[in-house]
Amino acid sequence: MPELLTTDETSAYLRLSERKLYELVANGAVPCSKVTGRWLFPKVALDRWIASGFGGPAHLASATAPPIIGGSQDPLLEWALRESGSGIASLPEGSEAGLRRLARNEVTAAAIHLHRLDGEGDDEAANIEAVEQTPGLHDAVVIVFARREQGLLVAPRNPLALTDIASVAGRKARMAQRQSGAGAQLLLLSMLARAGVAPQDLVSVKPACATGPDLAQAIRSGRADCGIATRAVARAAGLDFLPLTWERFDLVLRQREYFLPRAQILFDFIRKPAFPERAAELGGYDIGEAGRVRLVN
Numbered sequence: 001m002p003e004l005l006t007t008d009e010t011s012a013y014l015r016l017s018e019r020k021l022y023e024l025v026a027n028g029a030v031p032c033s034k035v036t037g038r039w040l041f042p043k044v045a046l047d048r049w050i051a052s053g054f055g056g057p058a059h060l061a062s063a064t065a066p067p068i069i070g071g072s073q074d075p076l077l078e079w080a081l082r083e084s085g086s087g088i089a090s091l092p093e094g095s096e097a098g099l100r101r102l103a104r105n106e107v108t109a110a111a112i113h114l115h116r117l118d119g120e121g122d123d124e125a126a127n128i129e130a131v132e133q134t135p136g137l138h139d140a141v142v143i144v145f146a147r148r149e150q151g152l153l154v155a156p157r158n159p160l161a162l163t164d165i166a167s168v169a170g171r172k173a174r175m176a177q178r179q180s181g182a183g184a185q186l187l188l189l190s191m192l193a194r195a196g197v198a199p200q201d202l203v204s205v206k207p208a209c210a211t212g213p214d215l216a217q218a219i220r221s222g223r224a225d226c227g228i229a230t231r232a233v234a235r236a237a238g239l240d241f242l243p244l245t246w247e248r249f250d251l252v253l254r255q256r257e258y259f260l261p262r263a264q265i266l267f268d269f270i271r272k273p274a275f276p277e278r279a280a281e282l283g284g285y286d287i288g289e290a291g292r293v294r295l296v297n
Contacts, residue, residue, distance in 0.1 A: 010041040031259040045255045048139045070107035071098020073211040075232045084269035086262045096181030103136035109253040113183035115190040127250045142295035143251045149231040149284035152242040165191040169201045176218040176227035179208040184228045231284025
């Protein structure tokens with residue numbers, strides 16, 4: 001059987017009338033995509049849909065998540081959501097919080113950039129491992145949005161002459177931090193482990209900052225000396241940036257959500273010329289793999 005089924009083939013495979021199948025399509029209840037005027041149905045996604053235990057269109061319609069991307073805040077993502085006309089909103093609370101909301105079906109997708117707390121192993125695989133290990137995400141798909149450059153944000157001209165995480169602890173710099181479970185906070189804990197520095201050795205600024213721009217504002221106002229965020233956030237805030245690492249920034253969706261119109265509008269948009277142009281303007285992005293599927297769980 002082919003990987004992409006036609007309407008006739010899908011009706012026979014699901015043992016439904018074409019009328020009932022079109023009803024499911026109209027309700028956004030079955031994974032499908034319109035290509036050159038024809039509906040096509042990925043067999044793998046159909047199998048996952050059946051295995052999920054959703055018995056009928058009424059249940060599926062109610063199970064459709066609200067059009068919100070939870071998880072991490074990102075300037076390029078927020079711009080793409082606006083400019084694409086997808087109708088998807090953003091709820092930035094941190095990567096781990098986004099995954100939990102996705103598992104509870106409270107958001108249509110989660111934006112994540114996770115890191116190993118022990119500072120060992122391959123951070124390239126951290127996002128994939130988290131999705132595979134999160135209960136309730138057996139039907140998830142992980143899509144590349146970008147790779148991002150993370151680093152230390154400091155005041156212009158770097159008055160404390162900071163160089164890395166060890167220098168932050170050694171010079172007692174006041175460090176703004178993110179909330180527990182945020183990707184930048186996980187990166188900080190990973191960097192501390194690699195440098196052999198205990199978290200309590202840092203001079204932490206309270207309260208925690210909800211987003212990268214909030215952290216940048218803490219530095220601009222003089223409340224903090226430094227903090228971890230992306231190059232794009234540093235550039236927008238007029239702060240100096242000390243690069244630390246590149247990381248994976250991925251979008252996680254349920255397979256059925258990936259084929260719905262809102263998500264398809266967003267993924268179509270990131271293939272257009274305006275997307276790399278904006279990424280270059282913001283700075284600190286590698287979008288060479290944007291839209292590539294990293295995992296079908």
